[in-house]
Amino acid sequence: METGESGPSDSSWQAAVGQGGGLLRSVGIGSLELEAGGSLPSVTMAYECWGTLNAAGSNAVLIQHALTGSTHVSRGDSEENGWWEGLVGPGEVIDTDQYFVVCANMLGGCYGTTGPSSIAGDGAPYGSRFPFVTIRDSVHAEARLADQLGITSWHAVIGGSMGGARALEWAVTFPERVRRCAVVAACAASTAEQIAFAQAQVLAIRQDPNFANGDYYDGAAPTLGLGLARRIAHITYRSEAEMGTRFGRNSQAGENPISHGRLRIDGGSPVQERYQVESYLDHQARKLVGRFDANSYIVITEALMSHDVGRGRGTLEEALARTAGVEFLVAAVNSDRLYFPAQSEELAAALPGSVEVRRIDSAIGHDGFLTEVGAVGELLREQFFTD
Amino acid sequence: METGESGPSDSSWQAAVGQGGGLLRSVGIGSLELEAGGSLPSVTMAYECWGTLNAAGSNAVLIQHALTGSTHVSRGDSEENGWWEGLVGPGEVIDTDQYFVVCANMLGGCYGTTGPSSIAGDGAPYGSRFPFVTIRDSVHAEARLADQLGITSWHAVIGGSMGGARALEWAVTFPERVRRCAVVAACAASTAEQIAFAQAQVLAIRQDPNFANGDYYDGAAPTLGLGLARRIAHITYRSEAEMGTRFGRNSQAGENPISHGRLRIDGGSPVQERYQVESYLDHQARKLVGRFDANSYIVITEALMSHDVGRGRGTLEEALARTAGVEFLVAAVNSDRLYFPAQSEELAAALPGSVEVRRIDSAIGHDGFLTEVGAVGELLREQFFTD
Numbered sequence: 137m138e139t140g141e142s143g144p145s146d147s148s149w150q151a152a153v154g155q156g157g158g159l160l161r162s163v164g165i166g167s168l169e170l171e172a173g174g175s176l177p178s179v180t181m182a183y184e185c186w187g188t189l190n191a192a193g194s195n196a197v198l199i200q201h202a203l204t205g206s207t208h209v210s211r212g213d214s215e216e217n218g219w220w221e222g223l224v225g226p227g228e229v230i231d232t233d234q235y236f237v238v239c240a241n242m243l244g245g246c247y248g249t250t251g252p253s254s255i256a257g258d259g260a261p262y263g264s265r266f267p268f269v270t271i272r273d274s275v276h277a278e279a280r281l282a283d284q285l286g287i288t289s290w291h292a293v294i295g296g297s298m299g300g301a302r303a304l305e306w307a308v309t310f311p312e313r314v315r316r317c318a319v320v321a322a323c324a325a326s327t328a329e330q331i332a333f334a335q336a337q338v339l340a341i342r343q344d345p346n347f348a349n350g351d352y353y354d355g356a357a358p359t360l361g362l363g364l365a366r367r368i369a370h371i372t373y374r375s376e377a378e379m380g381t382r383f384g385r386n387s388q389a390g391e392n393p394i395s396h397g398r399l400r401i402d403g404g405s406p407v408q409e410r411y412q413v414e415s416y417l418d419h420q421a422r423k424l425v426g427r428f429d430a431n432s433y434i435v436i437t438e439a440l441m442s443h444d445v446g447r448g449r450g451t452l453e454e455a456l457a458r459t460a461g462v463e464f465l466v467a468a469v470n471s472d473r474l475y476f477p478a479q480s481e482e483l484a485a486a487l488p489g490s491v492e493v494r495r496i497d498s499a500i501g502h503d504g505f506l507t508e509v510g511a512v513g514e515l516l517r518e519q520f521f522t523d
Numbered sequence: 524m525e526t527g528e529s530g531p532s533d534s535s536w537q538a539a540v541g542q543g544g545g546l547l548r549s550v551g552i553g554s555l556e557l558e559a560g561g562s563l564p565s566v567t568m569a570y571e572c573w574g575t576l577n578a579a580g581s582n583a584v585l586i587q588h589a590l591t592g593s594t595h596v597s598r599g600d601s602e603e604n605g606w607w608e609g610l611v612g613p614g615e616v617i618d619t620d621q622y623f624v625v626c627a628n629m630l631g632g633c634y635g636t637t638g639p640s641s642i643a644g645d646g647a648p649y650g651s652r653f654p655f656v657t658i659r660d661s662v663h664a665e666a667r668l669a670d671q672l673g674i675t676s677w678h679a680v681i682g683g684s685m686g687g688a689r690a691l692e693w694a695v696t697f698p699e700r701v702r703r704c705a706v707v708a709a710c711a712a713s714t715a716e717q718i719a720f721a722q723a724q725v726l727a728i729r730q731d732p733n734f735a736n737g738d739y740y741d742g743a744a745p746t747l748g749l750g751l752a753r754r755i756a757h758i759t760y761r762s763e764a765e766m767g768t769r770f771g772r773n774s775q776a777g778e779n780p781i782s783h784g785r786l787r788i789d790g791g792s793p794v795q796e797r798y799q800v801e802s803y804l805d806h807q808a809r810k811l812v813g814r815f816d817a818n819s820y821i822v823i824t825e826a827l828m829s830h831d832v833g834r835g836r837g838t839l840e841e842a843l844a845r846t847a848g849v850e851f852l853v854a855a856v857n858s859d860r861l862y863f864p865a866q867s868e869e870l871a872a873a874l875p876g877s878v879e880v881r882r883i884d885s886a887i888g889h890d891g892f893l894t895e896v897g898a899v900g901e902l903l904r905e906q907f908f909t910d
Binding site: 171172173174264266267268270325326327328329331332333335336338339340342343344345350360361364367368371376379380382383384385393394395396397398399400407411412413414417434435438441442444447473476 | 558559560561651653654655657712713714715716718719720722723725726727729730731732737747748751754755758763766767769770771772780781782783784785786787794798799800801804821822825828829831834860863
């Protein structure tokens with residue numbers, strides 16, 4: 137990926153964007169006031185974009201990534217497929233011949249936006265000095281990015297899981313800037329259970345001796361803790377039925393979990409005599425550890441724990457009343473047991489007007505919002521991209 | 524609690540038991556061959572009992588404890604209430620004026636039975652040298668205890684959660700010694716999801732630097748790891764709805780989770796600006812850490828992962844066919860999301876004859892098998908203790 141400072145002041149920029157979809161860009165948005173008080177100086181927002189903004193600035197679509205997602209929604213001119221590959225591109229549901237599509241890395245992230253691994257003013261990484269941020273803080277930062285891109289209002293803001301929380305927070309914070317909003321596999325406020333699972337993940341990292349209270353950038357990273365956090369999270373992303381069908385009680389090939397070797401560990405490494413499902417979770421852990429910063433995992437997880445569009449805005453209905461001009465698509469994965477469909481129903485019921493929750497059929501659980509890209513696309517085409 | 528060697532060779536023993544219900548006792552059962560190979564020398568089985576064994580040895584009831592349970596089912600003559608208080612005692616459903624009730628600490632446990640914290644032949648604790656054991660191994664050890672107590676067959680073997688797995692394994696391993704078997708909130712074989720959640724718990728302990736590969740008895744115990752394991756487990760023991768109703772998004776009194784203090788930690792201690800549900804889970808963690816050994820947690824969790832009454836016995840139906848002479852009570856908590864009612868249905872369908880799954884109504888989730896002692900008692904009274 138390629139990083140470069142770009143902005144509307146550069147007159148060649150719009151054409152360049154059209155030819156550089158799916159490549160990482162970034163802009164400085166200055167100092168950002170934070171909901172918990174104080175401010176974060178010199179914030180950089182990283183993003184990718186696809187297509188070209190029209191002269192009226194009316195064809196922009198914001199796609200919001202999930203907890204460990206990146207800005208890379210779609211391959212574009214890059215070498216790598218995106219996490220919603222097939223949804224965005226020339227002739228796709230979100231047709232980049234017609235729409236200008238943006239995906240910004242969440243505030244606190246590790247995909248280019250200012251986060252704990254970024255270099256602070258004193259030349260050292262923020263580490264433990266990175267402040268507490270909320271979903272709302274990120275939305276304010278994303279609005280500054282939109283300002284710089286010349287986008288006064290979005291044709292649509294779309295997200296799944298934490299991306300759905302970010303999309304909803306956009307609609308409630310800036311209803312005049314959001315014409316359509318898709319909230320997929322997400323809810324109005326993180327629940328006690330979501331907070332509980334998040335606490336376990338955050339503790340898994342904090343309790344890793346390599347974490348060093350967040351100041352580990354000059355030493356070994358807390359990879360075991362981050363790997364454990366991912367395992368816990370990943371179980372909640374999948375359904376009991378999917379794991380049962382896929383792995384059952386099978387042993388990993390060549391390994392015997394009913395053996396004394398089961399209790400022997402090799403250094404800090406996981407058990408070597410495993411069930412298949414353990415090997416699968418080890419693999420998920422390894423993959424994330426190779427691409428994500430542990431401090432960002434904590435900061436973004438804590439931001440998600442804070443998610444509550446009603447905070448400081450009266451009742452949920454009162455908070456949502458300001459979105460009366462926004463068209464909503466609320467969708468849930470039928471087998472989701474982290475963001476239960478009932479939570480989407482509660483959100484839809486509290487929205488102004490009549491919003492029917494659309495179901496995404498998948499046996500996989502929460503991750504259906506990622507894997508069922510066809511179903512998500514159909515819902516979006518039907519309601520937001522009809523032409 | 525009081526520990527003493529007792530056995531049928533002591534002629535005053537049966538009378539003494541009648542007067543010492545709910546006090547910890549133990550017997551040596553010698554060397555035990557293990558399913559994974561090899562043997563464990565000089566095994567001690569700890570147990571409590573209530574009531575008096577009749578001359579025919581026909582009035583004995585075995586109650587099997589769950590993962591972190593102890594032998595202390597009922598207060599008896601002790602100072603402490605038991606974990607199924609009200610179920611066992613004079614005039615209770617399991618009437619100790621009529622029945623002789625036994626609860627044995629699981630093999631590998633830390634409530635008196637030989638486990639990793641026990642002293643091995645060389646005078647040092649087993650620690651990392653403690654072998655891998657299975658539910659089936661414990662049932663074999665429990666059968667030796669029954670032999671010593673003069674119990675040739677049980678009026679009933681009863682258990683919930685892992686206790687249910689142990690009860691079922693008893694019925695399949697020794698069908699001629701089990702006249703009735705109650706399997707509450709448990710299933711025929713641990714599932715992929717149960718294994719996955721168990722892996723996370725086991726890793727939480729193994730990754731604690733104090734764990735020292737299990738040889739921590741001369742130093743600090745891996746309390747942070749054990750506490751995290753308990754938090755993960757406890758979430759699965761409760762329902763999403765119960766946590767939502769009880770805690771919602773409330774902050775813990777005097778704490779502000781939407782604050783920069785949220786990201787500061789005090790040594791290795793958990794976050795101090797918490798949501799109520801976090802404080803609740805911290806409390807659950809602290810309670811367990813104060814009463815349970817981390818090595819035993821791993822050994823018993825791995826034993827539960829191994830739970831599969833069909834292992835080496837053909838299909839599940841073939842394995843269960845040998846229980847044709849056993850009367851079963853299979854019960855599930857309707858809101859259980861760790862041992863889903865569907866898993867109880869699968870077990871019941873695979874049992875010989877026609878067994879209807881009884882529902883325990885509780886909004887609490889899996890822990891309903893403990894909290895709904897009245898409902899459990901009613902089911903037992905109706906089917907096993909009718910007189």
